[in-house]
Amino acid sequence: MGRMFKALIIVPILVIRIPAHAEPVDVKPSTNCQSIYYQQPEATHKAALNELMSISSFRAQHLEQPYTDLNELYDVASAAQNELEALASDIATQVNGEMLSPGIKGQQRAAEKVAGELNGDASKLTDIVRVTIETDSIADLNSAFDKLASATKTQEVINRFHTPRPSGYRDVKVLVTLPETNLVAEVQLHLKAISAIKNGEEHAIYENIQRIERLAKLEQRDLSHWELSKIEKLRTESRALYDAAWQDYHPLAKAV
Template sequence: MNRIFRTFFIFLLLLTTRNAVAVTVDTNPVKPIYDVNQTLVDDLDSLLKLASTSGGLPQQDTSDLNQLFERAPLAQTELTQLLENISQDSHTHLLIPDIKSYQRAQQKIDRKFDGDASYITDIARATLVADDVKTLMQSYRTLAETTEVVQVKNRFSEPKASGYRDLNLLVKLPQTKMIVEVQLHLSEIADIKSGPEHQVYEQIQNIEAVAQLEHRPLTDMEMMQIVKLRQSSHKLYHKAWLSYKRQSLAQFDTTQIGDQTQAA
């Protein structure tokens, strides 16, 4: 009897194991639910999500300022050629300033970097000005593919107190291996910086200069003037940025309509 029971028990155990092995498991990944809001404007979304780098400051491969200035003209030429190609492809406006003067570089090194010239990264520099977020991001992506981006300051996602926004990059050039500065601007915001905000800056400087000459603190009236001046420039920046956000939305809508028409 015990032998019969034991045999029956083993038979049940084998049957259970066989059924367990036969069970199939769906290993296909679960597709995420498509959220239109998350992908509403790809370039705008990418720009705002582009993280600013943290940690230590990038350094040149030498702390000899004379050596850096010997290489600077070649670096500026390399940077200019690289950005000219990007500018043509993305239809952006290229600005190439003069190489930073030796005197100004030395002053910055002494004031900010405790005499260590390896931290000076804007001897050679350039600016690209875009008319919309799409071409700005196109320029950034190409730049990231052709150079080594070593630092990002994304003032579009974290604007200055004034409301000013831009994308400030430090990149290492592939040929000269020198770190240089590239600024990516939106045209309306750049125009405010060089126009109305510069005028606001000068007016604030004049108000503060009068108080310094008279060896006194700012009066309540003067402080109110400064606050109003800063608010005026902040409103201009905010209005310009809103127009670019609307522009990105409009570009996305146009693209979506075009895709739907082709699909039909």
């Protein structure tokens, strides 16, 4: 009887140890964010999240374009946009991401911004040339950031994963000086699920907030208590959408 009892103890121990020596499971890649998470060790995701949160926001002391005249800026803008798109496309390919380009900022809109917001100084217009890089994982976004920093001179970083907008929106916005045309360009680094919310469900909420704020500005008055309450309610809806998308990339991470 004593021998049988010992055997019962030993057998479970052997069963537990066997998987440690088994062949690794061949897991096929998936485009689903949650699937990607569960295919990799928790420690890998924690390391990627820590790396993302360690990206510091900063702004260079002398951040400006090499031209003060708007027409001179637009003379080189096309070449700069081509340079940026080629660079971003190459980075996106390396990190299994996607490069998206809205093209050069419209010159009329740029002129309005220079006159109304930048005191007539076109050298302060830093988003005339811009692209977006979308990735499917935090680790890939980190890699895109590193590759961008290696290929250009970083002038500004705003890490909205560390400090999200009131709506809950998160991304990393980077301003860089391009090596060939020497123009300052804007690169937004997105996680695809969050970008999908921004361009989908949340867009109508954003438009409603903008409509309320524009009306108050047009009427040259402060927002009413009702309007402030409405905006906060809309932002709460936005936060719920963005937080849910953010959790998909790291289920164990608390929403920031």
